[in-house]
Amino acid sequence: MRLFRPFIPSLAVMLMASSGAGAQAVLIDKSEIRFVSRQMGVNVEGRFRKWKANVDFRPKELAKSKAEFEIDLASIDLASEESETEVRRPRWFDTAKFPVATFHSTAMKDLGGDRYEIAGTLTLKGKAQDEKFPIEVKKDAAGNSVATGEFTIKRLAFNIGDGQWGDPTIVADDVIVRVRMVLPRAA
Amino acid sequence: MTRYRYTRTARTFHWLAALLIFTGFALGLYMSDLEFSPDKLRYYVWHKWLGITVFLLAAARLAWRAANPAPALPVAMPAWQRRVAVAAHVLLYALMLAIPLSGWIYSSATGVSVAYLNLVDLPNLVPKDREMAKTLLLLHQSLNYLLAAVVTVHVAAALKHHFVDRDDILARMLPGR
Numbered sequence: 001m002r003l004f005r006p007f008i009p010s011l012a013v014m015l016m017a018s019s020g021a022g023a024q025a026v027l028i029d030k031s032e033i034r035f036v037s038r039q040m041g042v043n044v045e046g047r048f049r050k051w052k053a054n055v056d057f058r059p060k061e062l063a064k065s066k067a068e069f070e071i072d073l074a075s076i077d078l079a080s081e082e083s084e085t086e087v088r089r090p091r092w093f094d095t096a097k098f099p100v101a102t103f104h105s106t107a108m109k110d111l112g113g114d115r116y117e118i119a120g121t122l123t124l125k126g127k128a129q130d131e132k133f134p135i136e137v138k139k140d141a142a143g144n145s146v147a148t149g150e151f152t153i154k155r156l157a158f159n160i161g162d163g164q165w166g167d168p169t170i171v172a173d174d175v176i177v178r179v180r181m182v183l184p185r186a187a
Numbered sequence: 188m189t190r191y192r193y194t195r196t197a198r199t200f201h202w203l204a205a206l207l208i209f210t211g212f213a214l215g216l217y218m219s220d221l222e223f224s225p226d227k228l229r230y231y232v233w234h235k236w237l238g239i240t241v242f243l244l245a246a247a248r249l250a251w252r253a254a255n256p257a258p259a260l261p262v263a264m265p266a267w268q269r270r271v272a273v274a275a276h277v278l279l280y281a282l283m284l285a286i287p288l289s290g291w292i293y294s295s296a297t298g299v300s301v302a303y304l305n306l307v308d309l310p311n312l313v314p315k316d317r318e319m320a321k322t323l324l325l326l327h328q329s330l331n332y333l334l335a336a337v338v339t340v341h342v343a344a345a346l347k348h349h350f351v352d353r354d355d356i357l358a359r360m361l362p363g364r
Contacts, residue, residue: 039228039299040228040229040232041302041305042232042299042300042301042302042308043299043300044298044299045298045299077315077317078298079298079320080320082223083223085223086223164224164225165225167225170225170229
């Protein structure tokens, strides 16, 4: 089942229209959702190939700002096709039953100096958890806003990787998620 | 004075390399066909440690050898055989360095970093790239099959020297004395 197509401009425009004035279409090709997992003492990098974002970020009106993400878990990019097949299985993400992970922001706070704190709810494998993480927003050369943030999730709290994979000395409980979102300069 | 026998150090280098290479090669063949499991990941980690050890050993051995040349070949050996013997040994050394290196680059391309004995974190040499990883795996495997072929010739030549030519080529590398 193909849940998402890569963003095409028309789709982005539709999304903007449906989510009200001010919503910015995230520049999907420049943005990424990556993660690092620690396995047997070494770092294993990964990312998600397909995800959707609905971001309305207004630095001066944080109460009206929001960030929503929907990640196609089966689109995971890992070390090999074999390990990608593995993590789609029920003992990991169980993508047949839980195809997407979502994040919905609930509050944003100005931390000063281009830094903000995003609070929201992360739903993964049927479990919802409140998360809070700082982001930094900078302008790139083209005038786009680049938001980068990093947070750590505990995979075992979401039952990701149980049974023989439940041992955190084999695959660490902590997974570092790194998000980079590029928003176009305001028109 | 001409020495005909390898020193104890040279023989230790040789047999240690043989043991590590054989183990790493066999483990590599075995682990890649296993079902995905914690054991499989563990074998990959060990395989990488073996590979790095082979690399370090080969580098140390080359440095040592520069100051301690190998004993002369038997006078009776024809010139073409000497040339082939030299070429085969150069190739063996080159592969002992190139194979672990290709494995490390391959691992980097899959996004999996390498830590030697869990003590030293090695940097990733290339960014994560699926297509590049597939090519590098093929390279790593091909170099290994080339090594297997050269080792086969190496062993066959040693046996031929011992049983057909009846010279001391094999005996001078054997343990003991």
